Amino acid sequence: MSKDERVHHRLITLPFSLYNEKARWALDRYTVPYREEPHMPFVCSIAVAVATRGRGGSADRTSSRYSTPVLILNDGRILTDSTDIVHFAAAGDDSLFPNAEVSELVDHYGDQLGPYTRLLAYWHLGSHPGMIEQLAADNVGRREAWAFKRIVPFVGSQLTRALNLTESGHDRALTRLRQELDDTASRLEHRNYLCGDRFTAADLTFAALLAPALCLTPEEGFGAILPARASLDEEAQSLIREVRSHPAGQFALRIYAEERRRVVA
Numbered sequence: 525m526s527k528d529e530r531v532h533h534r535l536i537t538l539p540f541s542l543y544n545e546k547a548r549w550a551l552d553r554y555t556v557p558y559r560e561e562p563h564m565p566f567v568c569s570i571a572v573a574v575a576t577r578g579r580g581g582s583a584d585r586t587s588s589r590y591s592t593p594v595l596i597l598n599d600g601r602i603l604t605d606s607t608d609i610v611h612f613a614a615a616g617d618d619s620l621f622p623n624a625e626v627s628e629l630v631d632h633y634g635d636q637l638g639p640y641t642r643l644l645a646y647w648h649l650g651s652h653p654g655m656i657e658q659l660a661a662d663n664v665g666r667r668e669a670w671a672f673k674r675i676v677p678f679v680g681s682q683l684t685r686a687l688n689l690t691e692s693g694h695d696r697a698l699t700r701l702r703q704e705l706d707d708t709a710s711r712l713e714h715r716n717y718l719c720g721d722r723f724t725a726a727d728l729t730f731a732a733l734l735a736p737a738l739c740l741t742p743e744e745g746f747g748a749i750l751p752a753r754a755s756l757d758e759e760a761q762s763l764i765r766e767v768r769s770h771p772a773g774q775f776a777l778r779i780y781a782e783e784r785r786r787v788v789a
């Protein structure tokens with residue numbers, strides 16, 4: 525084992541995914557030394573299976589036991605859930621999880637926002653030929669991007685099944701996303717942050733899980749490369765405009781601008 529491997533933790537990711545961004549954000553915020561190992565859909569699950577010797581984590585309503593992010597700590601411990609990784613990163617700083625309300629909201633967005641923004645992102649990805657290959661070229665190693673091109677039809681059909689990428693699934697996701705945006709905007713009517721007057725894990729989670737619907741760029745703080753907005757069709761661009769101009773979308777943009785690059789000693 526090299527000295528570097530002893531110091532750094534390994535973060536196995538699907539780099540442009542929202543739950544992965546949530547974990548990466550927390551690790552960056554607390555300057556936890558880690559090396560990201562980015563993979564494409566399905567390849568990332570194989571990477572998780574290999575790294576955890578087949579055990580994976582535990583499946584939940586929105587993911588399998590081989591979901592990402594997975595953090596392999598340099599002492600051998602393994603964290604297989606984004607919220608666990610945020611807790612680990614923030615260890616010793618109670619301000620990120622000050623009370624039960626914050627934890628409940630983190631879970632709520634994990635269950636009720638993430639799955640719907642993810643479904644909408646894959647829905648639009650599916651209607652843009654060549655785009656998933658471009659995501660691979662922009663976000664994972666050259667060899668994997670090359671190999672991934674060859675399995676795109678297989679991945680497409682698996683994603684359609686796993687995520688319920690149907691017309692009715694899409695409509696439901698859009699309704700749920702709009703509901704979450706409206707509920708979040710109501711929470712924010714009399715406060716600057718979701719749980720009061722300070723930034724917490726609820727704000728981080730909401731902003732990270734909304735990121736694909738905002739089509740955030742690295743310049744805006746997103747930790748991977750999403751498709752260029754100009755390359756999207758009118759339906760996708762119109763959704764992004766709607767989310768960006770919604771008070772809750774504006775809030776997420778503000779949180780990214782103010783907090784994504786902030787480092788807490």
Ligand SMILES: N[C@@H](CCC(=O)N[C@@H](CS)C(=O)NCC(=O)O)C(=O)O
Pocket residue numbers: 538541542543544568569584586587588589590591592593604605606607634642
């Ligand atoms: N509850 C999990 C959800 C993670 C999740 O759904 N990850 C997706 C990427 S957005 C994934 O890896 N899916 C593949 C799978 O579930 O096998 C967490 O917060 O870590």
